[in-house]
Amino acid sequence: MSDGGDAGGGGGPPTDSRGLARRIFAPAEEAIEELGILVQMAMRTLAWTFRRPFRVKVFVAQLEFVGVQSLFLVGLVGLFTGMVFAIQTVYGFRRFSAENLMGGVVALSLSREMAPVLTAIMVAARAGSGMAAALGNMRATEQIDALETMAVSPIQYLVVPRVLAGVIMVPVLALFFFGVGIGGAYLVGVVWLRLDPGFFFDRIQALMDKSDLVQGLVKSLVFGYAVTLISCRHGFYAKGGAEGVGLATTRAVVWSVVGVFMLDYVITALLTTV
16 A cells, blocks of 8 residues: 555656646747637638628728727827927937927837837727627627528628728828827927927928838738737637626737737838848
């Protein structure tokens, strides 16, 4: 009996170590699995994008949901972002008597980074969460299964219009963010702090180039695709009833924001020459 007890006791540590190893590597395995599901959905979405019938009404409704309904939120964030940047820039550059550079520096920061990144985060928080919740609710109530029963592709009917709307409207919203942000910087710098308006616009023209705006538009296009695809993925495959829908919505927003920052670094590294 004692030998059996020793053998059983000797089998404990390897089992515990295997369990510990699983717990350590579980996040990596989950991330790889998540990436695989996302790539699969991206391929299915691409395959259904150019196949008839084209869901024009659904697409227009998603354009309105992603773009028009986000205007106020994006504009509000853009306004205060430009105002904060203006105050901080003037405060920092005043030490070197270079506060007239404020307009150009704010425009450069907004066009290359802040406008596309913050716009994508706002779209993820508002439209992305809504997409995940809507698709998750449809999955929980078996509406997606009903579409498949009627020989209607759920990817084409539900996912494609949302992804296309994100690709089109996020760059438009980023341009709107940029314009409102410049307006906020003008209010603070010229109207409030009495900087010369001529220097303000002249520095924008001198420091900004078309490539800066193009980089911001490229980023916002990629962000729009990523945010809507990630949101649709989590909603489309939600499970567990109402609790599962809430969890899918939370994951959609979190992973969308993480994806935006990861893609921001990759695109910046590719498009920026040091």
